[in-house]
Amino acid sequence: MILPIYLYGSEILRNENVDADLNEKEAISKLVADMKETLKVADGCGLAAPQVGVNKRILIVDGRDLADTYEDLKDFTRTMINPVVVEESEKMCDYSEGCLSVPGIYAEVSRPEVIKVKYYNEEFQEVVEEFSGFACRMVQHEMDHLEGNLFVDRISPIRRKMVSRKLQAISKGTVTTRYKSKR
Numbered sequence: 001m002i003l004p005i006y007l008y009g010s011e012i013l014r015n016e017n018v019d020a021d022l023n024e025k026e027a028i029s030k031l032v033a034d035m036k037e038t039l040k041v042a043d044g045c046g047l048a049a050p051q052v053g054v055n056k057r058i059l060i061v062d063g064r065d066l067a068d069t070y071e072d073l074k075d076f077t078r079t080m081i082n083p084v085v086v087e088e089s090e091k092m093c094d095y096s097e098g099c100l101s102v103p104g105i106y107a108e109v110s111r112p113e114v115i116k117v118k119y120y121n122e123e124f125q126e127v128v129e130e131f132s133g134f135a136c137r138m139v140q141h142e143m144d145h146l147e148g149n150l151f152v153d154r155i156s157p158i159r160r161k162m163v164s165r166k167l168q169a170i171s172k173g174t175v176t177t178r179y180k181s182k183r
Contacts, residue, residue, distance in 0.1 A: 003038045003052040004182035008102045009171030012053050014148045019082045020049075020056045022124055028058065032079050032122060035060050042179035044100045046138045048145030051101050053182070057082045059142040063135060070134045083119035083143055086128065088112040095137055097151045102170060103177050105163050107155040111140045 006012050020028050031054060039047045045066060049058040059080050063073030091113045098106045114132045117139060121127050131139050141151060152160065152167065169175050173183040 001034045001037065002041050002180055003034050004180045005038065005042060005047075005051050005100050005177070006053055006182050007170050007173075007175070007177075008150065008152070008167055009173075010101075010183055012055065013050055013101060013145070013150065015050065015055045016148065017050055017055045017057050017146045020058050022081070022120060025124060028056075028081060029122070031056070031058060032060065036062075038179075042100050042177075046142040047100065048142045050145050050148070057146045059083065059139075059146065061135070061138040061142055063138060066134065072133055073135060076135050078139070079122040080117065080119040080139070080142075081121070081124070083117050083139075083146070085115050085140075085143065086118050087116035087130075089114040093137075095134075097137070097141060099141070099151055100177075100179070101145075102150060102152055102167070103175055103181075104170075105152065105166050107152065107159050107163065109141075109151050109154045111137060111154075115140060117143075 035047050046061040049056045061078050063076040067074040089112045092110045093113045094108050094110050096106050097109045115136055116130045118128045
């Protein structure tokens, strides 16, 4: 089922997110399937549960459509349940980011170049995995959602001032999206 994506200004995006109960496998699997369908229709590369109105620590990333630009994403898709960063590099890198919950806005964000994450996969097996490159960026962006943060929280004050009118428009619900969205 295609779910609405909550937009900037929606309280659900800022709420505390709790660990998913791993005993609720059927409910988690259904949510993950719905998130994958929603992500495909929205034409994005990542989605976190709070973006579809569920305050659980679940995210999906899918870089396969970006493989022309980032060859290492050719087969990159992950479902992460209750992810936790266990290690991150001191070295940072900058890249322009956008977000389905913040349509039409892109800005440079600085993040660690490499991270190691512990999570449960779709088969409910514990995994510890290291990420670098654009895959690392995607995972960190979605993990921010699990902390109630958006990429615009990480941009410079001057850039934030430059996009403030657009943010207000999104918050007021005066923007349209090509995907099902909710304020």
